[in-house]
Amino acid sequence: MRSIHYYMLGTSSWFIAFGVQGVLFAWLVAMQLQMSPEWVGVAQMVLLLPGTLLILIGGSYADRFGARRLTMLAQALAALGPVLLIGMLLLDRLSYSGMLVYAVLMGCATAFVTPARDGLLNEVASGRVQRTVVLTGVVQFGGQLLGFALAATTDDIGPVPVLTLQALLLGLGVFMFRAVTSGPTPGPALPSRLIASLLEGASTVFSSPSMRVIVLQNVAMGLFFMGSFVVTLPLLVRDVFAGSSQDLALVNGVNSLGLLSSILVLLRFGDVQRPGRALILAHIVGAAALGSVGTVSEFAPAVAIMLVWGLCGGIAITMSRTIMQEQAPPDQRARVMSFYGFSFMGSGPLGALLCGFLVEHFGPGLSLIICTSAMTVIMLALILFTRLWALHHHQLQLE
Numbered sequence: 001m002r003s004i005h006y007y008m009l010g011t012s013s014w015f016i017a018f019g020v021q022g023v024l025f026a027w028l029v030a031m032q033l034q035m036s037p038e039w040v041g042v043a044q045m046v047l048l049l050p051g052t053l054l055i056l057i058g059g060s061y062a063d064r065f066g067a068r069r070l071t072m073l074a075q076a077l078a079a080l081g082p083v084l085l086i087g088m089l090l091l092d093r094l095s096y097s098g099m100l101v102y103a104v105l106m107g108c109a110t111a112f113v114t115p116a117r118d119g120l121l122n123e124v125a126s127g128r129v130q131r132t133v134v135l136t137g138v139v140q141f142g143g144q145l146l147g148f149a150l151a152a153t154t155d156d157i158g159p160v161p162v163l164t165l166q167a168l169l170l171g172l173g174v175f176m177f178r179a180v181t182s183g184p185t186p187g188p189a190l191p192s193r194l195i196a197s198l199l200e201g202a203s204t205v206f207s208s209p210s211m212r213v214i215v216l217q218n219v220a221m222g223l224f225f226m227g228s229f230v231v232t233l234p235l236l237v238r239d240v241f242a243g244s245s246q247d248l249a250l251v252n253g254v255n256s257l258g259l260l261s262s263i264l265v266l267l268r269f270g271d272v273q274r275p276g277r278a279l280i281l282a283h284i285v286g287a288a289a290l291g292s293v294g295t296v297s298e299f300a301p302a303v304a305i306m307l308v309w310g311l312c313g314g315i316a317i318t319m320s321r322t323i324m325q326e327q328a329p330p331d332q333r334a335r336v337m338s339f340y341g342f343s344f345m346g347s348g349p350l351g352a353l354l355c356g357f358l359v360e361h362f363g364p365g366l367s368l369i370i371c372t373s374a375m376t377v378i379m380l381a382l383i384l385f386t387r388l389w390a391l392h393h394h395q396l397q398l399e
Contacts (some may be wrong), residue, residue: 003181004132005126009118010176011136014075014141017169019147021106022161022252026234027154028085029099037235039096041356044230046100048352050107051114059115060197061340066121067334070112071177073227078109079170082163087158095160114341119334120180121325133321134267137314141259148256152249180341208327210276211336212234213388214320216229218281218343220378221316224371226344227351228290229255232371236364241299254303258310259317268317276391283379286312287372294368301375 029035029043062070081102088094121132154162205211233251237243272278289308296302321340328336359366383389 002184002275003179006176006179007124007327008135008139009072010173010180012139013169013173014078014113014117014274015140015143016080016147016150017166017173019144019256020101020151021081021147022144022230022370023102023151023249024154024159024162024166024232025099025135027151027248028094028159028236029096030238031245031248032094032298033096033099036097037231037354037359040235041227041231041352041354041359043096043103044227044352044356045349047103047107048226048230048345048348050104051341052349054108054111055338055342055345056198056201056335057117057351058112058197059119059201059335059341062116062119062334062338063332064197067116067123068177068180070116071120072082074109074112074116074120075170075173075177075239078106079167079174081106082167082170083363085162086163089163098378111345113332114345115338117177118325118337118341119313120177122328122330122333124180131267131271131346134263134318137263137318137321138267141256141263144262145157148249148253152246154245157305180199187298193245197335201332201339201353204329204332205336205339206353209387210323210391211327211388212325213276213382215339215343217279217378217382218320218340219347220375221283222344222347223354223376224375225286225313225351226288226348227355228355228368228371230348231355232359232364232367233293233350235359236293236302236368241302241362243299247272247299250303251306254306255310255313258307258312260310262311262314263318266315272322273392274390275319275323276388277325280379280382280389281318282312282315282319285378286316287348287379291369291372294365 025043025047026040032041035043058070058074084098084102084105085094088098121136124132148164151162205215232250237248237251241247266272286309289305289312291308293302293305296305324336324340325333355367355371358370362370
């Protein structure tokens with residue numbers, strides 16, 4: 001029982017730091033360095049790109065060398081990122097190229113932390129996977145909300161104290177994961193077996209009809225939702241609403257508040273019996289909400305609508321993660337979840353580039369409408385051409 005507590009504390013430290021980064025990275029690139037929309041898109045792409053290149057390797061290594069060990073090492077690496085930015089700021093050498101170096105470092109760390117931490121979840125869940133996924137969602141989005149609030153103080157106290165806190169949180173998480181009790185650590189694998197390990201994980205994921213669909217909808221989320229979140233929304237705050245770091249943090253924070261609120265409701269009422277149906281409906285309503293943000297001219301209505309998008313996102317993320325976690329074989333958990341992360345994070349860089357291009361040529365408002373319309377079309381296609389709409393909770397154990 002103590003392991004799950006340490007697991008949640010380690011997870012919360014990561015996501016508080018991740019929340020700080022979500023605001024501060026965009027603030028430094030878009031507002032301090034005043035980069036154009038296309039270059040903001042490139043920076044966000046570089047932050048996300050290592051997920052495409054390394055997350056599958058991270059999942060394979062977590063299964064072979066131990067998820068707890070890899071989580072600790074990768075989170076320790078991540079703690080060096082804010083230290084790098086602190087050095088540049090203290091020396092008055094902040095530059096776009098320096099932000100790209102930071103992006104590569106943090107992206108690499110994320111690519112290994114994410115599947116390794118997800119691989120640990122089943123070990124601490126004690127058989128209650130959906131409930132543990134929901135609890136992790138509470139910790140994740142509650143931590144991000146706190147991180148956004150901390151980042152909102154940047155205009156008042158400056159970025160260096162906020163970055164220092166980010167580094168300390170990441171370091172604290174290393175010690176929390178060290179206290180988690182996990183299963184026996186596998187022995188080292190020969191490098192030549194890496195490809196076979198990846199292929200085995202891919203075969204497991206794509207042989208399952210429901211997991212295949214989850215991967216597909218994750219790709220759509222990365223392209224149209226993540227790109228909009230990390231590129232279009234910060235540019236909307238800057239160019240349409242003339243916002244500050246507090247405004248950017250407020251947009252992020254309200255979104256996370258919605259995510260957290262819907263997950264708390266799921267925690268209160270128990271398992272969802274039709275996870276596929278809940279997933280599709282959440283995406284359709286969320287796309288309508290996000291698209292409408294592009295039509296308003298005042299900041300307050302935009303913030304209110306972001307809350308609705310967050311409420312839908314909490315349901316969609318919990319359902320998709322539950323479907324993947326409940327079908328992952330015990331010896332392939334990290335690899336299966338690395339494909340889950342890969343499908344989302346791997347399409348994120350393309351989404352960032354796509355949204356940077358759309359904003360440059362059509363403006364942030366129309367860019368949101370284009371992306372959310374595409375997401376809606378894909379969800380309708382899933383209803384018509386897959387069995388996700390009819391998927392029942394008990395079927396997850398039967399596939």
